[in-house]
Every structure is written in structure tokens, then in C-alpha cells.
Amino acid sequence: MLLRHTKKASESIERKGLTINPAKTCQPVGAMYAALGVHGCLPHSHGSQGCCSYHRTALTRHYKEPVMAATSSFTEGSSVFGGQANLLQGLSNIYSIYEPDIVAIHSTCLSETIGDDLGQIVGKARVEGQIPEGKHAVYAATPSYVGSHVTGFSNMVKGIIDYFAYKTEEVKKQLNILPGWVEPSDMREIKRMLKMMKVKYVMLPDTSDVLDEPMTGKFKMFPEGGTTIPQMASMGDSIKTIALGEWCSKDSAIHLENKCKVPFHIADMPIGIKATDRFVQVVAKAFRISVPDSLTKERGRLVDAIVDMQQYLFGKRVALFGDPDQCISLTEFLVDMGMKPVYIVSGTPGKAFEKRMASILDKKVPEAKYMNGERADLFLLHQWIKDEGVDLIIGNTYGKYIARDENIPFLRFGFPILDRIGHSYFPTVGYMGGLRLLEKMLSLIMDHEDATVAEEKFELVM
Amino acid sequence: MALLEERKKQIATVVGANQLELDCGKKSLAGSVSQRACVFCGSRVVLYPVTDALHLIHGPVGCAAYTWDIRGSLSSGPEINRLSFTTDLREKDVVFGGEPKLYSALCELIDAYKPEAAFVYSTCIVGVIGDDVDAICRRVSAEKGIDVLPVMSEGFNGTKKDGYKVACEALAKLVGTTDVAVPEFSINILGDFNLAGELWMLKDYYEKMGVNLVATITGDARIHQIRNAHKAKLNVVQCSGSMIHLAKHMKEVYGIPFIKVSYFGIEDMSDALYEVASFFKAPELMQKAQDLVREELKDLLPALAPYKKILQGKKAAIYVGGAFKAISLVKALRLIGISTVVVGSQTGNKEDYDLLKQLCDDGTIMVDDSNPVELSEFVKEKSADLFIGGVKERPIAHKLGLGFCDHNHERKEALAGYLGMLNFAKEVHATVMSPVWKFTKKGRK
Structure with missing residues (x-):
């Protein structure tokens, strides 16, 4: 009964004032x-x-x-x-x-x-x-x-x-990293990559060691992690700000430039191969270093895994919902793997969303539908799916209703995830994060196939 | 621990006969990390389980997003209450008024879903920008021919408790709008929300006794049952904080008496059945109730014994929404050998706290509207092994190395009734005796 209330888009209910099952919060x-x-x-x-x-x-x-x-x-x-x-x-x-x-x-x-x-x-x-x-x-x-x-x-x-943040006479050879709204695990992963590149940085905010605290038998009102006051103060003297995600980090980067004359670069959230490449490049360029072998190898392993498994990915139709910065990078990643992100919604308004989606999708997935802002909600996404199905849904926990109703594999990604763990510990950014996303998607798609395929088609080796 | 002067009156230690009066029913101090919520939250949780009504939240998106399918109140039929409907007010609506959006959202919803009735929740800013929610509801009600009930639940207008009252007022408008005959021994169950199917167990017990349920408010509720609720002879009220206003209203208007009960633990559960039987002064009901209890206990008591043996001497801290529930919990814990060393609630009243004082052992700390710092200090001071609370207390308890049992919206197993008592013992046992504790510092000591 729960979601049988959703009708096909083709027999759509008239909506002017109504949002149903929002894909955002306040x-x-x-x-x-x-x-x-x-x-x-x-x-x-x-x-x-x-x-x-x-x-x-x-x-x-x-x-x-x-x-x-x-x-x-x-x-x-x-x-x-x-x-x-x-x-x-x-x-x-x-x-x-x-x-x-x-x-x-x-x-x-x-x-x-x-x-x-x-x-x-x-x-x-x-x-x-x-x-x-x-x-x-x-x-x-x-x-x-x-x-x-x-x-x-x-x-x-x-x-x-x-x-x-304030500016002193001294320039500090460090980068400001504004990671945007990503998980503690993602912040930890970005820091690991920066360390591999031997780059000094200040990350703001940094929820690692705050929201992934180990069990110690003590309750700490203020955990160990988080950006410190001296670190934040020094941001005014950094050589550059790298702001990840236009929605999450652009305004802060501009403000820091206005206040302390720290130049900035706005990059996409490093989800998937290309976005991570761009992030790594901009860091390397800012610090005038070359990309370390160890990082190149991580990239290679991700590409290798995609090559090995491409037959299970190619042409798969995906519905995706979440926050714009994540959706943009993830859409690009899906397209790069030969998948078809056909439906994308984000409740967060902002004109750049359509433009970015158009540039990623219009040539490669011309049938794709995307929408953000008011009434870009999960009801709409479900209506689209009812009109023509997908092979995978990606989004926060609220996607589980649609996934169950339509019997579609579902990858939990974004905020909030109320019914699974893992997001605090395993990143989705960087090449290693890409590998995790790939592994999760494949497992879901292949488990679904194992569970539903006719017995004579049931395969031992995949 | 640093305690504000103003807070001291909200904490007491049970010490023999001359006990400090606990100062409850107060507003929270500004700046506190209170575990409490708002008026809207109170109304929303109480009305949410009305399964065949529309619930439209008039306000910015957050209030709807956070209360989308919030509690495990199970439905035996319609589930339209589990969807999230909102007017998603934007800046332009705040400036020019949200009435047009509310009107069109309501009409769109009613046309699409043809519900039995609709609740429209008013949130903080709706009160401030001056939308006439009442007038819109009346207009749509007239146009569409269904009851559209405004729920005036602006968040700042009090505490969660005040929200319960607002919800009861909305329900009261439905009660008495039909007149269908009911059997002689008919009651309403008020204040059970059918978490994990608990209401269905109670229904089964009462029906075995020969008692008919007219309306269950609001667990697994239907509008047509609520309309006819005034035909019952007795209101049986649990969770007295949330539904007492409706019970009082029905007593005043329809002369229906009410009794306060609890379904947690053997004693309270059995009393809830006996009291209904004695109310009807029908020996056959009492006989059946006694048979039922005897039958249930025959299996339950031996099943509980092994848990009691293992858990004997363990200590518990309780921090729940209402103090009435805490009373049952203290008794239920005692039944499995666990003593209560800290007990408190977000919204308890004087009556409940007085009862708690009688019930608890000397040295038990009692607290009203607490915060995480206090709670963790008390728990350490009293070296509790188990914490019983809600979603915000769970990770704190776990960080301190304590077992935890959710006695709130997130319970996954029925904890009411006789089977619930066994589930409770199992759950407490599993968490307190979990081998994971040996990996923590507390366990290594």
C-alpha cells in the first residue's frame, strides 16, 4: 500500500503548491x-x-x-x-x-x-x-x-x-581545502590523498574524529577532531583555496578571497575518475608538484576494475537523487562507466544544476530527465520510474520505498542514511572511493540478477 | 559537575521519607542541550498513526522532512500517513503569505487521494506570517466535502506536551460525528501507537475477555472509528501525557470515564485488564481476564527465569519521554532482577514523579528535562550497566560502554503485554551481556 499511491507521470496529478516526499531538508x-x-x-x-x-x-x-x-x-x-x-x-x-x-x-x-x-x-x-x-x-x-x-x-x-581567517604578513605554503558536505570518511580520504602528495593543507570543516569516534568508554562533549582555531586563522595566509562543490563551497571561497586575497579554484567533488583527476591536477598545479606514483596506481586499479566488469555496467539505467554537488560528479562517473543516468532529481535549487547536467548528459544520454528545486521530489522520481523502469536507484535512505515497490537494486548514498552503516568509514571520494562505489553497484546489480534470473541462466562465474 | 542554580531543583535523590520536591513542567533553559522537542513534534507524533487521513505540513520543508514516516506505528490497512506532504514554503511565500499555496496543495491532495479526512499542521512561521489556516481549512472542507482539520502546532507555542493537547483538540472535533451502535462492553484505547504491533496484542487480550474496541487512538486508527469513539463506555488511557486531554474532553462532553493504565510489565499489563473488567462489573469478564493472565503467565514466568538469573544485580538508568512510562519500566526491570539507579523524563508531571519516588530505592537519582552531560555523569556515578531511552540517548550510552534498549519510536520488537515482557528481557539481556563490552576499557578493567 505504501507507495501504490504514486501514479505514472503520464497520468500525473496536477501540482502547483504541493511537494510530496521531499528530496531535501532545511x-x-x-x-x-x-x-x-x-x-x-x-x-x-x-x-x-x-x-x-x-x-x-x-x-x-x-x-x-x-x-x-x-x-x-x-x-x-x-x-x-x-x-x-x-x-x-x-x-x-x-x-x-x-x-x-x-x-x-x-x-x-x-x-x-x-x-x-x-x-x-x-x-x-x-x-x-x-x-x-x-x-x-x-x-x-x-x-x-x-x-x-x-x-x-x-x-x-x-x-x-x-x-x-585573517591575513598576516607571512604567506603560508599550504592549501585551504573546503571539502563540502561529505562524510567523515571522505574528509579522511581527501587528507590521505593530500598526504600522499606531500601537500600541506587546512581542511574546513573536518568531521573526521568527530562523527566517527572510536569507542573509549567515555562520552566526550567535544571530540578530538575538527579544524582548530589556529588552523582556521591561518587560512587567510594560504596560497590557494580549493573549494569542492559549487553549492557547498563556492560562496566561502569567494568570501575568503575578498577578505584575505587568497585566490580560489572551484572544483567538482572528487567522485569518480574524471572529477578526482581534476582535483589531483589542481592540487599538483597549486603546489607545483607531480602526481605521485602511488596515487596513479590507485587510479589504475579503479580503471582496471571497471574494464574487467564493464559488461555488467554498460547501458544500465540509473535513477539518482541527492545534493547537486554529489549528483553532478556521480552522473559524470556513471556516464564514464557506460551507464545511463536517466533520471536525476535534487530538491536543492540553483540554475547551474541544469546547465551542468545538460553538458554531461545531452550528447551521451539524450533521453535523460533531470530537475531540481521546488517539486523535484521523490514522488516525481517515482513517477518517472513507473513510466519506464531503471536497473539501479542511487540516493539517501528515503529511496528504499521506491526500491521496494518497484523491486529495483538500491545504493544508499548521500544524506541521510538511516538504515545502514558504512558511510562514516568507507569513502566514496577519490579513486579508492570510486572503487567502493563500483564494488557496491556491481554487487547490487549482480545480486539482483542472481536472485531473479531464470534457473537455466543462473551463472556460477560472473 | 557544573550545574546551573536553576537546574538544581529539577534533580533530586531519593532519600527516605523526606524527599525534595522535583520541579517539573518547567520550560527548558535557553542554551541547554535539551533532549526535548517542540509543539509541532508533539502533535505530529500523536496524529501520525491515523492511517487513512492526509497529513499536510504547512511550512518550510524541514518540518515535513524530519517527520516523514517517523515512527514504527503499524497499519493493518491504509498507509497514506507514511508519505510526506508539504507546502515547502519559500521566501516569496513568507513575504506574500502562504495561503494560496496551502489552498492549492490541499485541493490537489484531496483530488488525488480522496482521503477520509485531512490534518493541516501549522508550523512556527505560519503563526508569525499570519496565514489564516483555519479559514483555508473551512473553505476546502466546504468545497470538497471532507473534514479538514487545522492543527495549530506552531513550534514555539510551548513544549511537546502542548502539542499533544493541540492534537487532542483536532481529534475531539471528529469524535461524535457518527452514531453507530456498539456492543455493551465497549472501550476505546487511548495513547497506544501500535509500535511494533503492540496494539494488536492488546486488542487480542481485550477481545479474548469479551471487550469490544470502538476506537484505538491513534494506533492503527481510522477516521470512522474516531468519529464513533463517543459510543464507548470507557476510555483506557496509556501514555497519559499525550492523550489525557482527549480523555478529559470526552468525560466532560459525553460523560465517558477514563482509567490510566500501562501495558509494560506483568503487573501493569494485568491491572490494565482487571481494571476494565471491574469497571463493567461483569463477573464473566473478570473470570476471563484471570484465565487469560493465568494462561499467559504459565509460559511467561518460566521463560523469564533464566534471564533474571543472569541479570540479577545489574543496574539501569532510564530517561524517557514521560515519567508514567518510567514507572512501568522500574517495575518491569525489577521483575528481571535489575534495579534502577537513575530515572528521568523529558516531560513528566508532579504526580508521576511522586509515584516514582515511592517506587524507587533510596539513592536513586531523579531528574527532569536532563542533558547529555548530566546524564553521563549520573550514569558513571551510579555505575549503571544499562540505559533505557530514545534515539538521542543511544549513542551516548554506547560511548559510555553501557547496554541500551530503545523504549521509544525505534523499538523493533513489541515491548507491551506478556510477550512484550519476554521481548524486553531478551533485548536487555542481549545488550547487557553482549561480548563486545569485553573489548572496551570498562570491560578490560
Whole structure:
């Protein structure tokens, strides 16, 4: 019954005001995730208590880790008189009970609509002493009715850079890496690649060793990982910023250039062969080094595996949903393996999406349909699939309804993943990440074949 | 541990007769890492299991995204409640008003799905931008000929508990809108949400006794049953925090009395059956209830014995939504040899905390609206072996090296009733005795 409610696109229901089964969520959760990648930082939600609770729950379910964040606990009074009093009292309480070095405040639809000005309130808190000497408070406006969770992530990273990065006389031979909204495992993998290339870097944010903490028998309010204050400060002196993902990282890179004159390069998230090649090239060029053999070999192993298994990949139709930066690189990767990403939706708005998808798909997969923004939701994706099926679905956990209803293999990828583990530990970026994606896709497609193929066609060797 | 002056009154230690009054029912302090949620959350969880109604969330996308298929409330039929419908308000709607979008979304939905009724949830900014949700609901209701019920659940308008009340108000509008005759021994079950199919077990018990269920609110609920709920003779209310408003309303308007029960643990489960039997003053009901309990216990008690033997002397910490549930848990744990050393809730009331105080051993720490730092300190101080809580407590417990049992939305096995007691013992046993603990520092010591 659950998804029998979806009708074919050809017998579509008229939709003007209605979103069904969204392929996005709202800004604050992204701001919270970004802030967790800063060492000693407590995210703070300036709004009703529920927002904070929902975001913590979503992140907790995705990572199976404690996620700490405070809230201004708005009341009816705050919605009339403004939330200034709540935030001032909140800051004072936070520094005295939880003792963070940094509080990263994000707004909500409520505080934005009633007109709370975070900059002004934080300024007042600094003057009046609610923010103690030597402690920090950064902030970002993250109205839930603009953009999506990706926008919130981007805004918070920008807010953090705005506060901490500054330029001194000394130029530091290091790169700023803005990884965008990827998993702790991905951040760890990007760092591993940079180490292989012997490149110095500052990564912001960095949720490795925060949301993939080992079991120690202790609960740490502020885990070991996260970008440190000296690291963030030094970003103003770096030779270059490499911003991964236009949606996640572009604004922050531009802001850093404006503020500290650090030039930037916007690259796609390094998912798949070509996007990883481009990332490696831009790092090598910025640091004037050649690509180490060890990394070239990793690339070779990925290409080798694709060659070996191409007969199972070629022509396979894929439906994909998620965040624009991930979808763009992943679509390119799928096309490079001979697969056909035929349906792509992202709830996150932004005109560049269509342009990028067109450039990747129009010649090679002319039948592809793609859409982002309002009403680019999982209901639409399901309608498309009902019209003409696919061999694989890729997306966050919410794709499981469609996968079950249509009996299609399903690769969990993106945020949130509420029903499987692995994303915290195994990357999907870089050549090794590509290998993992390939292995997962193949296993799903081949398991499905094993389970459904006629007995006489059931093969031992594949 | 650093404790704010204001928080001290919300924590108490049970010490003999002269106990500190626990200061509950307070708003959370700004700046706290509270485990609590908002009004909308309260309304949404309570109404969510109404399976044949539309649930449209009027607001920015987040409120809908986070409450899409949130709890394992099982349905025996329709599942349209498991889809996520939202107006996805954008900046232009916030500036010019969201009413047109709400109107068109509602009409589109009703035309497409022809539901029995629709709930429209109002979120934080809807209250602030001044959309007249009530008027739109009335208009669509008149045009489409179905009940379209506004749920005024702006998040800032109180706590999750206030959300329960708002949900009850919406349900109250449905109650009494039909008049179908029902058998003599008829009750409603209020406040069970059919997590992991628990309601079906209860239904089975009551039916074996000869008691008919008119409406189950809201586990596996149907609109037509709710409409006829006023025909029952008695409301049996569990999870008293969420449904007590509806029970009180029905007592006032229809003169239907209610009793508060719990289905967790042998004692409370059996009492829930006996109390219904004694209410109807029908000896045959009582006889059947006693037979049922005897029959169930015949298998259950021997099945529990091995678990009790192994778990004897272990210590538990409980932090759940309502304190009423905590009371049952303390008793159920005792049944398998486990003592409770820390107990608390997000939204308990004075009555419940008083009961808890009577029940708990001296030295037990009691806490209202706690946070992770406090909880982890208490757990360490009392060297608990097991934590019982919800989604946000699980990873904290695990990090501390404690076994964990989800007694909230994420329970996967039925924990109510007699079978539930056995499931509970099994689950507690599996987590407390897991060999993984020997790899942790605590285990190595």
C-alpha cells in the first residue's frame, strides 16, 4: 500500500503548491553539520526547541554518534518580542555549563521571520560579557525557506571563515581545502590523498574524529577532531583555496578571497575518475608538484576494475537523487562507466544544476530527465520510474520505498542514511572511493540478477 | 559537575521519607542541550498513526522532512500517513503569505487521494506570517466535502506536551460525528501507537475477555472509528501525557470515564485488564481476564527465569519521554532482577514523579528535562550497566560502554503485554551481556 499511491507521470496529478516526499531538508541541519567539523565548537540553534531536536536526531541516526547542539528554546514571548533575550541567556549558560571554545549559532525560519539580527545580538553579547574573554561565537543566517540543507552548510562555513581567517604578513605554503558536505570518511580520504602528495593543507570543516569516534568508554562533549582555531586563522595566509562543490563551497571561497586575497579554484567533488583527476591536477598545479606514483596506481586499479566488469555496467539505467554537488560528479562517473543516468532529481535549487547536467548528459544520454528545486521530489522520481523502469536507484535512505515497490537494486548514498552503516568509514571520494562505489553497484546489480534470473541462466562465474 | 542554580531543583535523590520536591513542567533553559522537542513534534507524533487521513505540513520543508514516516506505528490497512506532504514554503511565500499555496496543495491532495479526512499542521512561521489556516481549512472542507482539520502546532507555542493537547483538540472535533451502535462492553484505547504491533496484542487480550474496541487512538486508527469513539463506555488511557486531554474532553462532553493504565510489565499489563473488567462489573469478564493472565503467565514466568538469573544485580538508568512510562519500566526491570539507579523524563508531571519516588530505592537519582552531560555523569556515578531511552540517548550510552534498549519510536520488537515482557528481557539481556563490552576499557578493567 505504501507507495501504490504514486501514479505514472503520464497520468500525473496536477501540482502547483504541493511537494510530496521531499528530496531535501532545511538549512539549519547543514549549518549544524558544518559546525561539528570545528574543534571545540558547540552548534546552537536560534529558534524553537524542535528544530534543534530534529537536526540532532537526523544526524544521530545518520552517524550513530552523539550529536551535541544547544537551542534558544523560543517561547511565544520570543516570537513576539524577538529572541535576543533567549540568545543572550543561552550564550551565558552554554559557556558556563558546557565550556566550548566556540559557539556556532545558526538562525531558523522563525527567528529570521521575526527579524532577529544575529550579528547585532552576538555583538551585544560580546560587549555585555555573555561571551567570556577568549571565547568565540560565530553565526550564520540560515532561513529554512531559502535554498536547502546544502545552503545552510555553505552559509555556516562562510560564517566561520569570516570570523576566524585573517591575513598576516607571512604567506603560508599550504592549501585551504573546503571539502563540502561529505562524510567523515571522505574528509579522511581527501587528507590521505593530500598526504600522499606531500601537500600541506587546512581542511574546513573536518568531521573526521568527530562523527566517527572510536569507542573509549567515555562520552566526550567535544571530540578530538575538527579544524582548530589556529588552523582556521591561518587560512587567510594560504596560497590557494580549493573549494569542492559549487553549492557547498563556492560562496566561502569567494568570501575568503575578498577578505584575505587568497585566490580560489572551484572544483567538482572528487567522485569518480574524471572529477578526482581534476582535483589531483589542481592540487599538483597549486603546489607545483607531480602526481605521485602511488596515487596513479590507485587510479589504475579503479580503471582496471571497471574494464574487467564493464559488461555488467554498460547501458544500465540509473535513477539518482541527492545534493547537486554529489549528483553532478556521480552522473559524470556513471556516464564514464557506460551507464545511463536517466533520471536525476535534487530538491536543492540553483540554475547551474541544469546547465551542468545538460553538458554531461545531452550528447551521451539524450533521453535523460533531470530537475531540481521546488517539486523535484521523490514522488516525481517515482513517477518517472513507473513510466519506464531503471536497473539501479542511487540516493539517501528515503529511496528504499521506491526500491521496494518497484523491486529495483538500491545504493544508499548521500544524506541521510538511516538504515545502514558504512558511510562514516568507507569513502566514496577519490579513486579508492570510486572503487567502493563500483564494488557496491556491481554487487547490487549482480545480486539482483542472481536472485531473479531464470534457473537455466543462473551463472556460477560472473 | 557544573550545574546551573536553576537546574538544581529539577534533580533530586531519593532519600527516605523526606524527599525534595522535583520541579517539573518547567520550560527548558535557553542554551541547554535539551533532549526535548517542540509543539509541532508533539502533535505530529500523536496524529501520525491515523492511517487513512492526509497529513499536510504547512511550512518550510524541514518540518515535513524530519517527520516523514517517523515512527514504527503499524497499519493493518491504509498507509497514506507514511508519505510526506508539504507546502515547502519559500521566501516569496513568507513575504506574500502562504495561503494560496496551502489552498492549492490541499485541493490537489484531496483530488488525488480522496482521503477520509485531512490534518493541516501549522508550523512556527505560519503563526508569525499570519496565514489564516483555519479559514483555508473551512473553505476546502466546504468545497470538497471532507473534514479538514487545522492543527495549530506552531513550534514555539510551548513544549511537546502542548502539542499533544493541540492534537487532542483536532481529534475531539471528529469524535461524535457518527452514531453507530456498539456492543455493551465497549472501550476505546487511548495513547497506544501500535509500535511494533503492540496494539494488536492488546486488542487480542481485550477481545479474548469479551471487550469490544470502538476506537484505538491513534494506533492503527481510522477516521470512522474516531468519529464513533463517543459510543464507548470507557476510555483506557496509556501514555497519559499525550492523550489525557482527549480523555478529559470526552468525560466532560459525553460523560465517558477514563482509567490510566500501562501495558509494560506483568503487573501493569494485568491491572490494565482487571481494571476494565471491574469497571463493567461483569463477573464473566473478570473470570476471563484471570484465565487469560493465568494462561499467559504459565509460559511467561518460566521463560523469564533464566534471564533474571543472569541479570540479577545489574543496574539501569532510564530517561524517557514521560515519567508514567518510567514507572512501568522500574517495575518491569525489577521483575528481571535489575534495579534502577537513575530515572528521568523529558516531560513528566508532579504526580508521576511522586509515584516514582515511592517506587524507587533510596539513592536513586531523579531528574527532569536532563542533558547529555548530566546524564553521563549520573550514569558513571551510579555505575549503571544499562540505559533505557530514545534515539538521542543511544549513542551516548554506547560511548559510555553501557547496554541500551530503545523504549521509544525505534523499538523493533513489541515491548507491551506478556510477550512484550519476554521481548524486553531478551533485548536487555542481549545488550547487557553482549561480548563486545569485553573489548572496551570498562570491560578490560
